[in-house]
Amino acid sequence: MSGQAVIKTASMQAAPVTDGEFAAFMAQLEPFGPDVADHPVCIAVSGGGDSMSLAVLARRWRRHVLALVVDHALRPESAEEAALTCRRLERQGIPARQLTLGIMKPGGLQKQAREARFEALEAACVEAGASVLLVAHHEADQEETLWMRQERGSGSRGLCGMAGRVVRGRIAVLRPLLGVRPERLRATLCQAGVAWCEDPSNQNRRFRRVAVRQDMTDDERQQMHEVREQASIIQQADEERLAALVAQRVEWQPEGWLKLAPEVVQDDGLGRLIRLVGGRDYVPDRRALMALRQAGRGALGRTCLAPLRGRETGLMLYREVRNLEEVVPARKGQCWEGRWRYLGPDHPEGVIAALGRQAGALREGRDVPACVLPALPALWVGGEVVAVPEGMRGLCSGMPRVTFVWDGGTPLTGERSWNR
Structure with a gap:
């Protein structure tokens, strides 16, 4: 048969x-x-x-x-x-x-x-x-x-x-x-x-x-x-705890980076924060997370963990400068780097790519750490930056602006339905 x-x-x-x-x-x-x-x-x-x-x-x-x-x-x-x-x-x-x-x-x-x-x-x-x-x-x-x-x-x-x-x-x-x-x-x-x-x-x-x-x-x-039943009970409790911790001890920044209280680094939710900021589909390996916690700073999952600078206390988590090679057409709705979505206008001759080394020349003020700016998206034409994202701090006010929104793909918490 x-x-x-x-x-x-x-x-x-x-x-x-x-x-x-x-x-x-x-x-x-x-x-x-x-x-x-x-x-x-x-x-x-x-x-x-x-x-x-x-x-x-x-x-x-x-x-x-x-x-x-x-x-x-x-x-x-x-x-x-x-x-x-x-x-x-x-x-x-x-x-x-x-x-x-x-x-x-x-x-x-x-x-x-x-x-x-x-x-x-x-x-x-x-x-x-x-x-x-x-x-x-x-x-x-x-x-x-x-x-x-x-x-x-x-x-x-x-x-x-x-x-x-x-x-x-x-x-x-x-x-x-x-x-x-x-x-x-x-x-x-x-x-x-x-x-x-x-x-x-x-x-x-x-x-x-x-x-x-x-x-x-x-x-x-x-x-x-x-x-599965036992794991779901445990995970639902973890989701609720993480949501409360993030609300109290994590500050989201419009440029796609985070300010963290030191205790957040020791929490199991650190992997999901890294996934969010790095624009990845999955959280990092548990052993790699443990090593990062022990060090208190370092790179993992396309992100960097480092102390806040100046008079602020705590830590910052931001997209690292390495591996920012993605270049996509400047079309409305285009997703770039698993983190940002371009809302237009369409620019047939343009591409979306990282601001990269141009960030230094376009930096204005000290509201945003210099290490954050190179990982922002920008509109490029003919090898030149012609526009940067609106609403982003720390960039030259005289530069033309285009619209990007954060689109990290997966929510930090609440991504699954526990009663289904």
Whole structure:
């Protein structure tokens, strides 16, 4: 019997997800805006059974949806596979848009693909007027993720698993199927008569997730639910404590840096502050954080920790000057460096890049430490700075200004919904 036949046989024995069930799942993840054409709910669809089932269920639940199908362009046949998925979706009355990623640099291909995929999905959502993106992670995905995180020694934060709703960049990512077994998703497609693709890599045991998926017992899967419940209790208490500490002992500065009371450095929340200021997706390694705490100053996660200067007491956390090479087109809505978003106006001949060495020549007054200014974004044309961000202190008042807003991607606290 073929692999797909085995899957379909198992699916026939499982109960499809009903429309009422899916509506209840979505109700737990509100808000997602009105059901109107200029504010659709977007769905990330790979063509596999999980995401195709999510698309079918979402279309039954809501009139205005848009499927986003990413072609990673890593294999010659990938474009046709993405196009086939779009055709299958459209036959179900689900509008679909194919997104093609650009050429990847050598090294770290999986990480690059993951980041490029989200950037493409986020941009497509914003262009369509959508504020939420549905993804098809299900209960077994959650169990396997927790098992691998436990193997790596993750703390309570990691062992909370994937959240039903999480804010990332300009959109909220929703996972309504985290309580659904994958067999039920295939059964939903079989009932609807909808075909899907099976990725051969899903059977390749060279990938750790595949081996975990194939080897986990029912008892081990149940154990992961208990691990997650306990971790969530611990983490919620940590979130509340960190929020109180930040409100009392951390001062956010408009140029994207922080003033910290010394006790903040010894808190577990330091990693999230570093992630915020550095514009990274993840907090630094725990051992590296411990070393930074012991030293009381130093560089980590694209940030620098140092004593405040002059008469002020305490510490400052700011974006370090190194590794500021990113250069992006000066288009409205463009994100730069995982920290700042350019709000325009469009400048076809311009680019957004770090102020860098020009900061010294443009510095005015002493309101902002000189070490902070080089990491600010600026509008460049022909190798010259032509405008700096409005609202930023410490820069020449006679310099033209353009609009940037802070967009660190992930909130410092409250990024997950504990009751979902």
